[in-house]
Amino acid sequence: EPEVTQTPSHQVTQMGQEVILRCVPISNHLYFYWYRQILGQKVEFLVSFYNNEISEKSEIFDDQFSVERPDGSNFTLKIRSTKLEDSAMYFCASSYWPTSGGAGQETQYFGPGTRLLVL
Amino acid sequence: QKEVEQDPGPLSVPEGAIVSLNCTYSNSAFQYFMWYRQYSRKGPELLMYTYSSGNKEDGRFTAQVDKSSKYISLFIRDSQPSDSATYLCAMRGNTGKLIFGQGTTLQVKP
Numbered sequence: 313e314p315e316v317t318q319t320p321s322h323q324v325t326q327m328g329q330e331v332i333l334r335c336v337p338i339s340n341h342l343y344f345y346w347y348r349q350i351l352g353q354k355v356e357f358l359v360s361f362y363n364n365e366i367s368e369k370s371e372i373f374d375d376q377f378s379v380e381r382p383d384g385s386n387f388t389l390k391i392r393s394t395k396l397e398d399s400a401m402y403f404c405a406s407s408y409w410p411t412s413g414g415a416g417q418e419t420q421y422f423g424p425g426t427r428l429l430v431l
Numbered sequence: 432q433k434e435v436e437q438d439p440g441p442l443s444v445p446e447g448a449i450v451s452l453n454c455t456y457s458n459s460a461f462q463y464f465m466w467y468r469q470y471s472r473k474g475p476e477l478l479m480y481t482y483s484s485g486n487k488e489d490g491r492f493t494a495q496v497d498k499s500s501k502y503i504s505l506f507i508r509d510s511q512p513s514d515s516a517t518y519l520c521a522m523r524g525n526t527g528k529l530i531f532g533q534g535t536t537l538q539v540k541p
Binding site for chain 1: 463467472473474475476480519521526527529531532533534
């Protein structure tokens with residue numbers, strides 16, 4: 313069964329450093345998402361991406377964050393200058409469509425996550 | 432008022448019990464309702480998906496949505512130790528942005 317993959321599984325970085333988290337969405341999916349989950353807290357939406365553009369972003373997704381689909385298979389999240397509070401689990405998700413009347417094609421499938429620790 | 436509220440538990444039940452998990456929400460624009468299961472340090476896995484109000488059954492799992500009360504439920508029949516996980520409700524309106532509940536940690540004891 314197709315699945316979303318993410319690398320690395322764990323990343324430790326120093327405050328102020330740049331990190332790039334990588335995701336390979338399901339191959340025929342068109343919509344891509346990043347969420348994060350701070351330890352003990354809710355899963356929070358960061359950004360959605362379609363057709364090489366950001367579709368929607370949350371207040372968390374400030375100028376320190378960027379997303380890119382550099383080729384036909386990868387989807388990346390870059391944090392330019394990491395802060396302590398960026399420590400979290402980052403999940404990538406993908407779907408075929410973002411919305412529909414319940415046909416299921418909009419189901420978001422999540423990857424296993426990248427655990428980011430900023431020291 | 433939080434957009435989505437979910438009792439974090441933990442909830443501990445004996446094997447074979449019926450489990451009831453619930454979420455309330457405040458945003459009447461939500462139309463799509465999901466339950467995800469999350470094992471420790473793993474990504475959320477979709478269990479059930481419901482559009483608008485009504486019931487949906489899949490094996491031992493039943494999802495209910497009551498939009499008039501802004502209340503959704505997940506029932507697990509004949510619970511098994513392998514059902515031990517965190518259950519997340521999630522919902523959205525007309526965009527792809529999912530809003531999650533806090534998650535309820537369930538332990539099913541043999």
